[in-house]
Each structure stands twice: as structure tokens, then as C-alpha cells.
Amino acid sequence: MERSISSTAKRFVRRNLQWKGNPRTAPSSFIHCYGRRAFASASGDYREKLSRNRLSDLKLDDAIGLFGDMVQSRPLPSIVEFSKLLSVIAKMKKFDVVISLGEKMQNLGISHDLFTYSIFVNCFCHSSQLSLALAVLGKMMKLGYEPDVVTLSSLLNGFCHSKRISDAVALVDQMMVAMGYKPDAVTFTTLIHGLFLHNKASEAVALVDRMAEKGCQPDLVTYGVVVNGICKRGDTDLALNLLKKMEKGKIEADVVIYNTIIDALCKYKHVNDALDLFNEMEIKGIRPDVVTYNCLISCLCHYGRWDESARLLSDMIERKINPNVVTFNGLIDAFAKEGKLLEAEKLYKEMIQRSIDPNIFTYNSLIYGFCMHNRLKKAKDMFAFMVSKDCLPDVVTYSILIKGFCKCKRVEEGMELFREMSQRGVMGDTVAYTTLIQGFFQNGDCEYAQMVFKQMVSDRVPAxxxxxxxxxxxxxxxxxxxxxxxxxxxxxxxxxxxxxxxxxxxxxxxxxxxxxxxxxxxxxxxxxxxxxxxxxxxxxxxxxxxxxxxxxxxDALFRKMKEDGPLPDSGTYNMLIRAHLRDGKKAASAELINEMRSCGFAGDASTFGLVTNMLHDGRLDKSFLDMFS
DNA sequence: TTAGGGTTAG
Structure with missing residues (x-):
């Protein structure tokens, strides 16, 4: 049969794809420690289980059991049947299992074909073993199998997920120019994703238009990749434009795309736009899911819009979209930050009642709430409790506690926690070091603070x-x-x-x-x-x-501020009033007090302290106090 | 028709 791959293409592949690595070194421990038991328990006819409708709800254990049945049955199933199974496991993202099974097949003398080799290329790429993927590619070519668009797209994905974005770009160019392949939507989408991963957002967006010119229309996944990349960079306007563009191209956005944009709108402080988009998806008949609600609920809490968030919560429960651990974590976090500790604890109890397991985020939020409201004892108890529940504290947990201790002027204990953390193998990060530095400064221990900073630098933790x-x-x-x-x-x-x-x-x-x-x-x-x-x-x-x-x-600067600067706040007025009082300028102070009150601000503690002192030593008379009320 | 691309919430 005439091979479609040109000699230039072969040279390209040889030149660019190193022939290193050995697929036989692929991890196989999984099968040894886990596989046999599963093989033994498997029963029934594999053919029936391999039939299409059965495959979709197959669990990993069942799939491995099925593999056991298949290798034992005689005559051996065809390679097509094996690739069906391997691809199901690959879809579960159990790449190391696929590789182990592939190796097992080889040991049993079952030879691979183009499809199974392609699956391995894909799996090695996904498990960051690009050199092994290239080795498999080399081996299959030696055996006379030609990589096709699918194989090369898998490899492209491998380049994109390593540091070889320029190889990825070159590969697509070569596919089109020298190899005579026609990259499809998947190929382009892979490269677009890679460009985003390597911070080349504008090139990624430009490629969407270029793929259309090459006669390849972007599909739902392409838009998913682009919307996600754009949203991560905060360009919500462009994301909304893309949504309109999809509509024009008759591609219906799915709930994930809406969630991505809603999340970005929430993060970049366009809460009302997020709510608008939520309503828009309702109108379009796209059912929101638990993620949609979680985004909006925690965002609304964050802005103190408690009533609206409560309404959304009851709304989702009514619609049988069950709140999950993230829903509760979002609520608990917001309540804890706001100092509403009773409510936070109530929610914590409610999630347990609903048999939703608290996780490290739950505990971190609760510990944060206790620490920031000076209930260190309770925070430490919660810390011990999470450890007893086998939920290991991370650097965030420790940093929260350290900050709590520093806040209560117990910086030595904070330092002790920092040491304990390091001993347990949790490395201090920028936040942990910074928290400790701040703690020592607040404690007036300038020397120690600087020492911690030096330590941070020598530990190569970026400031x-x-x-x-x-x-x-x-x-x-x-x-x-x-x-x-x-x-x-x-x-x-x-x-x-x-x-x-x-x-x-x-x-x-x-x-x-x-x-x-x-x-x-x-x-x-x-x-x-x-x-x-x-x-x-x-x-x-x-x-x-x-x-x-x-x-x-x-005074001149104050006037300039009111003309073209930011609006003065309570702090500005109080500071200026005290300055004028100290200067004995009663009339000017009185004028400022009236102005402050007309802006809705009141005198603060320092100002009242000064006024009280001046009343005592007779520099002010009692009538002055009336101006504040 | 057995292989390749994105997936959002704390």
C-alpha cells in the first residue's frame, strides 16, 4: 500500500522526534499490586461487557477485571477489542493503568497496532513522559505504522504540556506544509490550549481565526479552551463577545462555558453582570449546575449580599441541585471572615448532617474565623481535631494559625508553629514567611524580623x-x-x-x-x-x-484633593480636625466638623480623646462638644 | 468507528 507520508515528513519526524527512552520501562507496579485480585474476581462474557452501552458506566475495577477475562479467553480477543477497553481506561485519566496493561499485553505476546500505539503515545504525553511517547512513536514507525493526524495531535499535546511550545507550533506547520496532513479542529484546539499555557494569549486568539481560514471551524471545545484562557486573564468583555460569536456560528455554549465566564465576572468584580449572565442561561434553557450556584453564592457572600446568596441557596435546593462541600465551604468561609462564627459553626454542623465531609478548606476557614476573632483556644482545638480526622494541615493552615498567634502578641508561639510545620515536612511559602516577619515587627522585634527575612531569601522563597x-x-x-x-x-x-x-x-x-x-x-x-x-x-x-x-x-492639599483627588474619608477629616485643634484654630476646626458631618462621617476615638483633654485644661468649652452630636 | 483537544466552584 502506498504510504501517504512523504519522505520530507519522515525526515522531519526523525529529526525532531528523539529516539530515546524505552517503553518497557513504563510503570508496571500498578498491575502487580492491584491487578491480580481484580482479575480473579472478574467473571462473565467480556464481549457483552465491551458492547457500547456498557462501556460508559464501567468502573476502573471492572475494566481491569474485564482485561483479566480477555487475556484468559481463547481464542484471544482481537486487538480492536483491546483498544476499545484501553481507550475507556484512558478516558478515566488512568494513564499509568493503560500503560501497565499495554505492557502486560506485550509480555503475553499480544502485538500492538496503530491504534493501541497511539493510545500509549497519548498516555505517555498525559503523564509527562514525553521521551517515552517519542520512543513509542519511533517503535511504531519502525514496525511500519504511520502516525496519522490523531497520533500527531497526541504528540502535539505532549509538546504543549512540556516546555516545547515552539516544537508544537513547528509540528503543526510541518503537518500542513510538508506532510500533507489536514489538521482538524482537535489539532488546532490542542495548539490553542498550548499557546494559552505558555502565556501567548493573543497568538491563541489569532489562531482561532486562522483555523477558520484553513477551512476548519472552531467547535464547542475550541471555544471552551479560548473562553477559559481569556477568562483567566480577566478579559471578560472578550469572553462575552466570544459567547455572541458562538451564537452566530450556531454553536450552543454549554454550562461549563457559562460557569467559566460567570466565575471570571465574579472574580473581576462584575457581580451584577454575572447575575445577568445567570439569568440569560436560564432564558436559553441551559440548566445551571452546582458549580454555577457555588460561584454566585460565594461571590454574593463576599460582597455582603447575604440575602441574595441565601435566596440562591434555597433556590438550588428547591431545584434539586444539591449543595456540596464547595457550597458549604464558600458559605463557611464568608461567615467566618465576617466574624459570624455562630453561623459558620451552624453551617459546619449542617454539612455533617447532610453527610458532606468537611475537608481542609472547611477547617482552614473555621480556624481563620476563630483566629481573627481572638479565639485562639478554639482555633487550636479545631487544628487538633482536623489532625485527628486524618485531614493534614497544609502551609495555609499553619499560616492562618501563625497569624492568629502574632495578632495576639504571641509571636514566639507563632515561631514555634513555623518550626513544627517545617519538621512535619510542610515547607514555608511566601505567605508563611511574610506573616512571621510582620508578627516580629508588630512585636517590636526588628532584629528577629530581619533574620526571618534573611532566612526566607536563603531558603529561596520568593518575597x-x-x-x-x-x-x-x-x-x-x-x-x-x-x-x-x-x-x-x-x-x-x-x-x-x-x-x-x-x-x-x-x-x-x-x-x-x-x-x-x-x-x-x-x-x-x-x-x-x-x-x-x-x-x-x-x-x-x-x-x-x-x-x-x-x-x-x-489646607491647600486638602482643597486640591477635593477638586481632583480621591474623596476625603473619615480618617482625612479627623486627622485634619485634630491638627487644627492643636494649632488652636477653633473656627477652622468647627467648619471642618460641620463639613465632615454633612458628609456622613463622625468624630473618631483620637479626636474625642483630644477634645476631652482640651475640655479638661480649659482650651475648649463644653459647647464645642455639641458640634459632634 | 477502537485512538487525539477544554471543564468551571472553596
Whole structure:
């Protein structure tokens, strides 16, 4: 038979596909430890079980049992029947099992064909063993089997999931140009997914149009890949446009695509758009599932829209879409964060009543709630309880507890937890180290905080912008502005994108150290650095000017803020009022108090403290207090 | 017609 593969193509494959590795080294332990028992228990006619309608509800145990029946029956089943079974197991994502069974067949003298070899190429690619996939490809070609579009698409997937995206692009080009294959929607979709994986979003989107030009229409899965890639990058507008494009192309989006977009809308703070899309899918007759509800419920809780989220919860129960562990975790997390601990515990009991097992997320949320509301004892009990339930704490659990201890000024115990964590083989991450650094600074232990930071660097745990900001804040608050400035200058030279929080920290540090002019320079330069000052920046700067008795300059900045800056908040007004009172400017203070009250803000504790003191020593009279009520 | 692509929630 005339082979369709050209000689260029063969050369390409030889040149590009290394001939390394040995498929015989594939993992086979699975069969040895697990397979035999299953073989022994299997019974019945394999042919009947292999019939199509039976295959879809086959369990892994049954499939392995079936394999046992097949290798024992005589005459041996055809290779087609074996590939049917192997593909079912591959669809269960049990790639190592497929490989083991394939090896077993080989040992029994059952030879493979194009289809079974293709299945192995696919399985090796999925289990990140690209070199073995290439070895199988080499072997099948030696035996005279030609890889076809399906085999090469599997390989393409392997390139995409390793670091070889350029090989993936080249392979598709070669398939089209040199090999004379016609890549289909699956081939293109695989490559599009690979491009997203390698952060080449625009190339991925462009390829959707190019595949259409090549006469290959994107299908539901293609759109699924693109929508997912786009949503991960937060471009919800483009995702919604794609949804319209699908409609035009008469491809009906499925619930997963809607869920993906709803999730992204929730994450990127377009809650109402998410609710609109939810209604739209109802109108289109696409039934939401538990994921749809979970996205919306936890998002609504997050924004304090408790009533709406409760309504959705009862709505889903009414529609027999059962809440699962994620539903409860979302609710418990939101209640715990809000300090509604009784409700959180009630939900925890309810999930157990519904026989839904709590998992590490459940425990982490509850521990967080207890820690943040100063109930350390309860948090530790819960920690011990989860361990007793064989739910092993992770770095997040430890970080939550460490933060809780630090918050209660028990940083030594936090440090102890950190050591315990490391001893148990849980490595500290950026958050864990940062939490501890912050704890030591808050405790006034500047030296130890810096030591932890050094340890973090030597352990090669990357510091985040948050880590640096906490470090700068700690140094500034402990009278080490100079040291902070050195680090800050290094940061400005580095690739870290400094945000307004870091600038606020430095402006505050400079002002508190009396270097108001330097702070003012930094403040004026924010525009050049592409960062917009926020209400805290203005308030800090105004406060710094007041501290230097430059009250007229502070007033001017306050006016500028009201003209073209962020709206002053309670903190701005209170700070300015105190500054004027200290300066003996009663009339100006009175004016500010009225303005503040007309904006709906009230005097805060510091302001009342100052006013009380001034009443005592007679600098103010009682009538002044009436202005606040 | 036995083989290849995406899958969202804490």
C-alpha cells in the first residue's frame, strides 16, 4: 500500500522526534499490586461487557477485571477489542493503568497496532513522559505504522504540556506544509490550549481565526479552551463577545462555558453582570449546575449580599441541585471572615448532617474565623481535631494559625508553629514567611524580623511586594528609615511593580521621621511612576504637613484633593480636625466638623480623646462638644 | 468507528 507520508515528513519526524527512552520501562507496579485480585474476581462474557452501552458506566475495577477475562479467553480477543477497553481506561485519566496493561499485553505476546500505539503515545504525553511517547512513536514507525493526524495531535499535546511550545507550533506547520496532513479542529484546539499555557494569549486568539481560514471551524471545545484562557486573564468583555460569536456560528455554549465566564465576572468584580449572565442561561434553557450556584453564592457572600446568596441557596435546593462541600465551604468561609462564627459553626454542623465531609478548606476557614476573632483556644482545638480526622494541615493552615498567634502578641508561639510545620515536612511559602516577619515587627522585634527575612531569601522563597511593604513598614516604624530607603531604592531599580500601598508606607515613614520635604517629592513624583495617589496617600501627606506646622500647605492639599483627588474619608477629616485643634484654630476646626458631618462621617476615638483633654485644661468649652452630636 | 483537544466552584 502506498504510504501517504512523504519522505520530507519522515525526515522531519526523525529529526525532531528523539529516539530515546524505552517503553518497557513504563510503570508496571500498578498491575502487580492491584491487578491480580481484580482479575480473579472478574467473571462473565467480556464481549457483552465491551458492547457500547456498557462501556460508559464501567468502573476502573471492572475494566481491569474485564482485561483479566480477555487475556484468559481463547481464542484471544482481537486487538480492536483491546483498544476499545484501553481507550475507556484512558478516558478515566488512568494513564499509568493503560500503560501497565499495554505492557502486560506485550509480555503475553499480544502485538500492538496503530491504534493501541497511539493510545500509549497519548498516555505517555498525559503523564509527562514525553521521551517515552517519542520512543513509542519511533517503535511504531519502525514496525511500519504511520502516525496519522490523531497520533500527531497526541504528540502535539505532549509538546504543549512540556516546555516545547515552539516544537508544537513547528509540528503543526510541518503537518500542513510538508506532510500533507489536514489538521482538524482537535489539532488546532490542542495548539490553542498550548499557546494559552505558555502565556501567548493573543497568538491563541489569532489562531482561532486562522483555523477558520484553513477551512476548519472552531467547535464547542475550541471555544471552551479560548473562553477559559481569556477568562483567566480577566478579559471578560472578550469572553462575552466570544459567547455572541458562538451564537452566530450556531454553536450552543454549554454550562461549563457559562460557569467559566460567570466565575471570571465574579472574580473581576462584575457581580451584577454575572447575575445577568445567570439569568440569560436560564432564558436559553441551559440548566445551571452546582458549580454555577457555588460561584454566585460565594461571590454574593463576599460582597455582603447575604440575602441574595441565601435566596440562591434555597433556590438550588428547591431545584434539586444539591449543595456540596464547595457550597458549604464558600458559605463557611464568608461567615467566618465576617466574624459570624455562630453561623459558620451552624453551617459546619449542617454539612455533617447532610453527610458532606468537611475537608481542609472547611477547617482552614473555621480556624481563620476563630483566629481573627481572638479565639485562639478554639482555633487550636479545631487544628487538633482536623489532625485527628486524618485531614493534614497544609502551609495555609499553619499560616492562618501563625497569624492568629502574632495578632495576639504571641509571636514566639507563632515561631514555634513555623518550626513544627517545617519538621512535619510542610515547607514555608511566601505567605508563611511574610506573616512571621510582620508578627516580629508588630512585636517590636526588628532584629528577629530581619533574620526571618534573611532566612526566607536563603531558603529561596520568593518575597512578594507584600513582603517588601511589610519589611519597609516595619523598618520605618522602628526608626530605621535609612535602611528602608536602601531597600526601597533597590526595589525601584528592580522589576518589582511597586504599588500605591508601598509608596504610602514610604511617604508615611518619611513624614514620621520628619523628612516631610522628601515625602513631598515622592508624592509629587507618583504621576511619573504611573501610580495614582489614593485617599490614604493624601491623608498621610496632609498629616505630614500638619506635623511640620505647615497647616496652610495642608489646607491647600486638602482643597486640591477635593477638586481632583480621591474623596476625603473619615480618617482625612479627623486627622485634619485634630491638627487644627492643636494649632488652636477653633473656627477652622468647627467648619471642618460641620463639613465632615454633612458628609456622613463622625468624630473618631483620637479626636474625642483630644477634645476631652482640651475640655479638661480649659482650651475648649463644653459647647464645642455639641458640634459632634 | 477502537485512538487525539477544554471543564468551571472553596
Amino acid at each position: 512578594s511586594l507584600m513582603t517588601y511593604t511589610i519589611l519597609l513598614d516595619g523598618l520605618c516604624n522602628n526608626g530605621k528609615l535609612e535602611k528602608a530607603l536602601v531597600i526601597f531604592k533597590d526595589m525601584q531599580k528592580s522589576e518589582i511593580e511597586i504599588d500605591i500601598f508601598t509608596y504610602n508606607t514610604m511617604i508615611d515613614g518619611m513624614c514620621k521621621a520628619g523628612k516631610v520635604e522628601e515625602a513631598w517629592d515622592l508624592f509629587c513624583n507618583l504621576g511619573f511612576k504611573g501610580v495614582k495617589p489614593n485617599v490614604v496617600t493624601y491623608t498621610t501627606m496632609i498629616s505630614g504637613l500638619c506635623g511640620k506646622r505647615l497647616v496652610h500647605k495642608a
